[in-house]
Amino acid sequence: MKESTRMLVPEEKKCIGCRACTSACPEKLITFSEEGKLRSISFPANCSPDCELCALACPEKAISFTFPEEEEKSRVPLETQTLDFELAPCQKCGTAFATRRELEKVRTAISEKFPFPQQEASGWNSAPAVVRQRSEKSKQKQLFRQESFKKIEKARQYQL
Incomplete structure (x- = not known):
């Protein structure tokens, strides 16, 4: 039986850059790096045909897989796909620590459960070190x- 090439497809519009996929990948094929105010997540063109842990871990359902038809295989990217995200700074210390999309997701989730006025919303966009210090x-x-x-x-x- 001929092994099929499965392509990993990250959806840039859905991905919030949270790195859940990098933690879930048992082969460490999905990687991330942070430099200054930029986080980059790199996805391999293809991976193990029986693993979907990255897709299961993704809170935004931004990872899918496709099996290109034989005639399309020549167009399958053989290189890593990289998504870049701007990191937001902590309001207190200025450290870049999370993507703006991550923070928006957290803010939305918190405000749905615990509605609060905007001026009282400080804290959800603070770096972990600042939160630990407050704690x-x-x-x-x-x-x-x-x-x-x-x-x-x-x-x-x-x-x-």
């Missing part, structure tokens, strides 16, 4: 409150 400060405040509460309770016990 750490929040934990410190919570610990301070807990310690203060314990001291107040102890003082009340002594007064009795």
